[in-house]
Amino acid sequence: MAVTAQMVKALREKTGAGMMDCKKALQETDGDIEQAIEYLREKGISKAAKKADRVAAEGSTHIEVDGNTAVLFELNCETDFVTKNDQFKNLLSELGKHLVQQKPASVEEAMKQNLHGDGQNVEEFINSNIAKIGEKLSLRRFVIAEKSDNDAFGAYIHMGGNIGALSVLEGTTDSDFAKDISMHIAAVNPRYVSRDEVATEEVDKEREVLKTQALNEGKPEKIVEKMVEGRLGKFFEEICLLEQSFVKDPDQKVKKIAEAKGATVKGFVRYQVGEGMEKRADNFAEEVMSQVKNK
Structure with missing residues (x-):
């Protein structure tokens, strides 16, 4: 039999399932509401719809x-x-x-x-x-x-x-x-993976922050640039895999460990x-x- 909008609406109100799922269920069961409900239950769609607004984190x-x-x-x-x-x-x-x-x-x-x-x-x-x-x-x-x-x-x-x-x-x-x-x-x-992947804008922003910090610490401006470059090295160590100390051998950088194996980290x-x-x-x-x- 023909499935009407009123039938879809009625099934949706009973099950909480989506309109297209309700329409398909009614088509599969020749418009029988009770059979359509069972169809949705068997497919797990009815329960799934009722849980759709719950947090799954x-x-x-x-x-x-x-x-x-x-x-x-x-x-x-x-x-x-x-x-x-x-x-x-x-x-x-x-x-x-x-x-x-x-x-x-x-x-x-x-x-x-x-x-x-x-x-x-x-x-x-x-x-x-x-x-x-x-x-x-x-x-x-x-x-x-x-x-x-x-x-x-x-x-x-x-x-x-x-x-x-x-x-x-x-x-x-x-x-x-x-x-x-x-x-x-x-x-x-x-x-x-490496410092080459870090966007220039991100590096420049960090450089400015480090420069401001150094000046606020009262450091002489003539040595601030060298200080900033040194601190940038620490910044790269924090965010770049190859610059980091290897967790299983903290005395060596990941880059050296990989090179010893002849390996390159692609991603x-x-x-x-x-x-x-x-x-x-x-x-x-x-x-x-x-x-x-x-x-």
Whole structure:
């Protein structure tokens, strides 16, 4: 039968699902509202819609490597308890395999891609897991990295997934060494590989700040320039990977460690779960009580 706007509106009010999901459900069930509700429940869309406005700033990072392709991504949930269960871990694994094989250009593209060739797309797969896990889940971001047979991926996950770092090293196939570089990245959080990557505007701004600081300290103007250049070196050490003291051997710079291996750091990405997101303000007791009340 023909699906009308009034039918879509009625189903949306009952389930909280989106208009297009409601329309599809009604089309699949020949306009039967009750069957459409069951359809949405089975797809996990109804529960997912009701949780859509909740904050999901916990979660886990995950790295999946497949030959010369790797992906680092962040999957969010509402509480860190969920990251420990097998259902969530399986979801991480399945999403990782899909992303590394299909290589979508964006989260939006990934969500619409078919998963496993069974007619279910990634968005529907995540929604079905929301129904099972009982929390809002969200694929927040990912990055795809490529290398050659002569290079190495450094894959490191810290604190059970709270921080993930993925690096690409050229000139070496030593994945253990590359992992050590990523461990350093996870711990120290550099912003750039080398000082060459730092924008001239950022360096000039820092130079002016350091000059003003030196003058305010009463330093003679004739030695301020030398002081500023010296302090700029410290600035680069803070933000540039190759300038930093290696965490596993603080007496050596990362640059020297890499050179000794004949390796060049091509690039890296570091994700920390929830960075830049609004965190839940609930305390544990309130969280548990809210779950009890909702059962």
